[in-house]
Amino acid sequence: METRSLWEHTLTFFPQFLATLTERAPSDSTVAVIGASDGKFVLPLAAAGYRVLAIERDPLALHGGEVVLPGDVSxxxxxLIDRLKLEALHDRVRIVEEDFLQTNADQEKCDAVWTSCSWHYSANHHRPLAEFVTRMQSFVRPGGLFGAEFMMPTEPRHAGIEHYTSPDKLSRHFNDQWHVLLTLRTNEFIERAHVGQLQDHTHRMGLLLAAHAPK
Structure with a gap:
């Protein structure tokens, strides 16, 4: 990629998701990315030949603008829109600029859905985690793939927030129509400063991949 995401250096389990997707779906399949941001995952999927449904409600992530960067510099x-144009990938991506929990974009069933550390944001805490997960599941056609990486608790304040979860707890949201393929978790690690977190900080992350049973 000639352009770079703001989140380029943040840790991710995306390679595990992409490897599983490659095994289970042809390259022209449709993948929904929930919380598409500026395209850290959208652009690699489109470059690999997938058609991408990118759902994002943040105008800055979609249209760009001024931000405060680590080191207190602006x-x-x-x-995302300009990155796709510069990489000549815009014809493979449909952008939905709406709240994920309110959009009707799930009427277009996808071969896979992916989200990265989206539901732990405080803006989503007014809705139960189960609602977020069920909404994601609704995007996936029978035989398709669900992938989510998420923040796990690292501070006492996280204990009362269900959106900071674990692979074991998240697995309970998948009924017999789903087969959990893989769960992973990290130990605590130091994440470098980035937009929104201008100091180095501690994280712990989990991954869950699940397959929707075919009809």
Whole structure:
């Protein structure tokens, strides 16, 4: 990629998701990315030949603008729309600029759905985690793939917030129409400063991949 995401250096389990997707779906399949941001995952999927449904409600992530960067410096960042144009990938991506929990975009069933550390944001805490997960599941056609990486508790304040979860707890949201393929978790690690977190900080992350049973 000639352009770079603001989140380029943050840790991710995305390679595990992409490897599983490659095994289970042809390259022209449709993948929904929930919380598409500026395209850290959208662009690699489109470049690999997938058709992408990118759902994102943050105008800055989509259109770019001024942000405060680590080191207390300001800078202009490129949004998803311009990154797709510069990489000549815009014809493979449909952008839905709506709240994921309110959009009707799930009427278009996808071969896979992916989200990265989206439901732990406080803006989503007014809705139960189960609602978020069920909504994601509704995007996946029978035989399709569900993938989510998520924040696990690292501080006492997280104990009362169900959105900071674990692979074991998240697995309970998958009934007999789903087969959990893989769960992973990290130990605590130090994440480098980035937009929104201007100091180095501690994280712990989990992954869950599940397959929707075919009809």
């Amino acid at each position: 800078g202009h960042v490129m949004g």
